[in-house]
Amino acid sequence: MNDEEARHRAKMAARxxxxxxxxxxxxxxxxGLLIVHTGPGKGKSTAxxxxxxxxxxxxxxxxxxxxxxxxxxxxxRAALTQFGERVRWHSMGExxxxxxxxxxxxVAAAARAWEMARAMLVDxxxxxxxxxxxxxxxxxxxxxxxxxxxxxxxxxxLLHVVVTGRNAKPALIEAADLVTEMGAVKHHFAxxxxxxxxxEF
Amino acid sequence: MNDEEARHRAKMAARxxxxxxxxxxxxxxxxGLLIVHTGPGKGKSTAxxxxxxxxxxxxxxxxxxxxxxxxxxxxxRAALTQFGERVRWHSMGExxxxxxxxxxxxVAAAARAWEMARAMLVDxxxxxxxxxxxxxxxxxxxxxxxxxxxxxxxxxxLLHVVVTGRNAKPALIEAADLVTEMGAVKHHFAxxxxxxxxxEF
Numbered sequence: 472m473n474d475e476e477a478r479h480r481a482k483m484a485a486r487x488x489x490x491x492x493x494x495x496x497x498x499x500x501x502x503g504l505l506i507v508h509t510g511p512g513k514g515k516s517t518a519x520x521x522x523x524x525x526x527x528x529x530x531x532x533x534x535x536x537x538x539x540x541x542x543x544x545x546x547x548r549a550a551l552t553q554f555g556e557r558v559r560w561h562s563m564g565e566x567x568x569x570x571x572x573x574x575x576x577x578v579a580a581a582a583r584a585w586e587m588a589r590a591m592l593v594d595x596x597x598x599x600x601x602x603x604x605x606x607x608x609x610x611x612x613x614x615x616x617x618x619x620x621x622x623x624x625x626x627x628x629l630l631h632v633v634v635t636g637r638n639a640k641p642a643l644i645e646a647a648d649l650v651t652e653m654g655a656v657k658h659h660f661a662x663x664x665x666x667x668x669x670x671e672f
Numbered sequence: 673m674n675d676e677e678a679r680h681r682a683k684m685a686a687r688x689x690x691x692x693x694x695x696x697x698x699x700x701x702x703x704g705l706l707i708v709h710t711g712p713g714k715g716k717s718t719a720x721x722x723x724x725x726x727x728x729x730x731x732x733x734x735x736x737x738x739x740x741x742x743x744x745x746x747x748x749r750a751a752l753t754q755f756g757e758r759v760r761w762h763s764m765g766e767x768x769x770x771x772x773x774x775x776x777x778x779v780a781a782a783a784r785a786w787e788m789a790r791a792m793l794v795d796x797x798x799x800x801x802x803x804x805x806x807x808x809x810x811x812x813x814x815x816x817x818x819x820x821x822x823x824x825x826x827x828x829x830l831l832h833v834v835v836t837g838r839n840a841k842p843a844l845i846e847a848a849d850l851v852t853e854m855g856a857v858k859h860h861f862a863x864x865x866x867x868x869x870x871x872e873f
Contacts (some may be wrong), residue, residue, distance in 0.1 A: 475775070476774075476775050476776065479775040480774070480775070499863075499864055499865040499866060500866050501866075501868065502860070502865050502868070504860055504865070504868060504871060506871075507857075508715060509857075510855065512852040512853065512854075513719075513850060513852045514709060514715060514719035514722075514852045514854070516722070517719040517722035517723055517726065518714075518715035518718040518719035518722055519722070520722040520725050520726070521715075521717070521718035521719055521720070521721040521722035521725065521748070522718055522871060524721055524722065524725050524747075524748055524751045524752070525718065525721070525747035525748050525751065525870060525871070525873075526747070526870040526871070527751045528747035528748050528749065528750035528751030528752070528870075529747045529750070529869050529870035529873075531870045546725075546726035546727070546729035546730045547722070547725055547726050547729050548729065549729035549730070550725045550726065550728045550729030550755075551725070551729070553754045553755065554751075554754065573677075573681070574676070574677050574680040574681070575677065598870060599870065599871075631868065631870070631871055644857065644858065647858060648858070648860035648863065648865065649714060649858060649859055649860050650856075650857035650858040651713040651714045651715045651854050651855065651856065651857060652713065652854075652855040652856075652857050653713075653715070653852050653853075653854055653855075654711065654852065654853040654854075654855055655851075655852065655853075656708075656710075656845065656851035656852060656853050657845065657848060657849070657850060657851040658850055659703070659705055659849035659850050662700075662849065663700055664700040664703050664705070664849065665700060665701050665702075667702065667703070667705060667832065668730050669723075669726060669727035669729075669730035669732045669799060669800065669832070670705060670707075670723060670726070670727070670800075670832055672726075672730075
């Protein structure tokens with residue numbers, strides 16, 4: 472073993488020891504996590520669907536409620552139909568909110584979508600529920616924050632929930648177990664490139 | 673229509689006009705994007721798998737090469753087997769690097785994985801290639817940065833590529849079309865909660 476190899480081995484052994492100690496320190500073995508993906512960057516919903524995929528891969532069942540986004544965004548929905556009845560899906564189906572220009576209709580659609588979500592939150596048949604763009608519905612006061620937080624807190628204890636959308640409310644972040652902020656470092660739209668099929672939709 | 677509704681409608685109409693103008697300003701209609709997910713937060717690989725799922729939903733074909741991560745992380749792999757031959761997969765299969773403690777073996781495994789990636793980058797049968805944790809392999813100098821950048825630049829023009837892993841090299845960010853930095857706002861490990869099946873693996 473030369474010097475470089477020896478240094479590498481020592482460094483990696485130290486890192487493994489730290490990681491092993493960290494794993495050993497964990498005391499709560501099973502808990503339904505409240506996960507929030509927020510921030511201005513890409514990947515919030517996409518990472519939510521990635522978690523759905525992982526849960527399906529682990530043999531679990533997934534519920535999806537899409538707030539704000541409508542029927543035109545169908546790539547992930549089409550893909551998840553592969554998993555048959557292990558995926559349950561509800562879309563508000565009004566398109567992006569700035570296309571409806573009718574607040575009363577948006578509020579009513581959000582309320583219906585939340586009723587679907589509430590039912591999923593206590594359904595023992597589900598392992599993960601993705602509340603896609605819920606933060607947008609909360610930001611526009613389409614849904615009452617207090618009621619949403621109460622329903623999330625009253626969910627089945629082992630249910631994992633993923634909430635996506637920019638501008639997550641501070642009270643939601645406070646309630647969450649895991650929060651990731653997606654930051655926009657660079658975007659191809661700025662270089663004049665259109666939304667790409669299979670990537671943006 | 674009351675005042676609040678009128679204000680909402682005017683605001684949403686203005687927003688829609690801005691969005692329509694933005695869409696109209698895009699001049700490049702089709703381009704294979706180089707996408708980078710980096711930063712210390714969760715969701716980098718997960719959003720990569722979410723993009724793979726979306727592309728599969730759009731009828732496309734996906735290649736995955738996993739650098740660093742080994743065979744134990746099987747949730748997304750198991751899920752993607754649903755899509756049969758539309759998904760091609762290669763894992764370095766050595767587990768996390770700090771578990772091998774053998775630099776020469778890591779370098780050799782990374783080189784083999786890159787050969788698989790290179791073949792995918794020019795394969796007309798693929799629409800998206802996910803190079804999971806490539807940034808880690810680059811950070812440890814398991815692969816030569818210059819060669820990797822050259823191979824990425826020489827890829828099929830319509831191929832989308834997603835590179836994940838923290839500490840993305842500045843030259844890779846420079847070359848990328850779309851870069852998201854995942855920031856860690858809050859993590860349940862800090863509260864003593866173990867990694868959860870279907871969420872972390």
